[in-house]
Amino acid sequence: MKIQLYNTLSRKLETFTPISGNEVKIYSCGPTVYNYAHIGNLRTFIFVDILRRIMDYSGYEVSHVMNITDVGHLSGDDDSGEDKMLKSSRESGKTVWDIAQYYTEAFFRDTDSLNIIRPHTACRATEHIQEMIDLIRKLEEKGHTYTAGGNVYFSIDTFPEYGKMAGLKLDDLQSGARIKIDSSKKNPKDFVLWFTNSKFENQVMIWDSPWGKGYPGWHIECSAMSMKYFGSHFDIHCGGTDLINIHHTNEIAQSEAATGNKWVNYWLHGEFLIDESGKMSKSKGDSLTLSYLVERGYDPLDYRYFCLGAHYRSQLQFSFNALDAAKNARLNLKERIRLIKEKCDKQPSLSEGSISDSGKNYLNVFNEHIGKDLNISRGLADLWQIVKDMLLSDQEKLFLLTKMDSVFGLSLLNTEKEDFGDITQEIELLINERVDARTEQNFSRADEIRDILQKMGIEIKDTPAGTTWRKKV
RNA sequence: GGCGCCGUACCCAAGUGGUAAGGGAGAGGUCUGCAAAACCUUUAUGCACCGGUUCGAAUCCGGUCGGCGCCUCCA
Known part of the structure; x- marks a missing residue:
């Protein structure tokens, strides 16, 4: 299966070819763990998950590494900003280590509930300080660094290709347009590799280094850790669009x-x-978290479905209106699939070889769509078409759906419990009573019971096979 | 000030030269004691606006208006 990816380096669609055989090495920029992830953050992790699933689906051997940024970083460029971990620690009364641990766990709870496959390696910055120091030393030996004002800087003037990915024209950049420039820098775009002599009280996240006690700059962790796990050359690096200009530009340098x-x-x-x-940004304070959506009655997968409706390179407009639409769509889809499953129940399942031409065609079209820069929303449309196809057998639908859902990660075949809730005794009694009333043609009582259930958030469905119910959407 | 992206129906959106995917919502129908659910049908001669290129433009080019992002930390 051919996969084309839009490469920020070239600003073009390129056909993907792995460096080594069938292996794909993916490094993705992970969370900063001094606060809850908001749903905007999570969108990016869903995008990475889709990338990974498509690679898996295509038969590549994927290894995925993601960093956890648990070192506090400054909110400003000139050493005057506040350390975010410390801020969070001060506000909550917990130690910075507890903060990092707590939010790391919260992050994985969120991503798990979104069906985001965990990376093979999730590496903490604080556990790779030595690798960072080694890398800085290497840079020092090659003459790319200087020390000023107690900090070790990377000198971008020693790296002529600086900014090539971002297309930065250095002379045109208005550094300091929004912030004060660090006066120790030779070039405003130089960045800190290692901070020493923390000015913060109670700074506990400090380590010994050849340059004195201190802590690493923000950018060095991804370089050091990706090299540790992947070596000095690997296939794919991804993250949010905001990282292009500074973070990834500095990492490359x-x-x-x-x-x-x-x-x-x-x-x-x-x-x-x-x-x-x-x-959305964390600094805005109250931000939309996944647990807030859950409190409002949404399933995390409603949000995942919502995200799959748009291409990863388009901005996506969030609203509860749009989320409702996604929720309805997802539940409708699952209901249809539940019926398809029911009808296939006693029939033997299909194998790849017994797929009809029409089925093969669906698969080819789907592969073409998702292979073209991960066009997952187009893939979702393909899936709907299959579900609604009146000529395709249910068995075949089930086969295709199962295959395709390994890319969507929507648990579409899990139709048993989730949306139908636990049968409570009360509901069952009421439903039985209503069935009896209807048999006796006592429709006023039947409608009365339906109203009661309605108020309890239960939706009644009378089908030829009997009465069923589900939680109201 | 510099760089980049975007503007598609009531809403979210796909499509980047060959005559508008998909979903949600709405409407009509089948079914039903009535409903709900389900299912079927339906909803943009039109893609912000103006001009140009082309046999042909939502797609390419120029301009106008509007929105967003990056140039601090950030997904």
């Missing part, structure tokens, strides 16, 4: 300056989720 060779072949960036006021 320090990585390629250290090794002297190309670091990453394909760079993929996911666009933002926005709401009426624009992009």
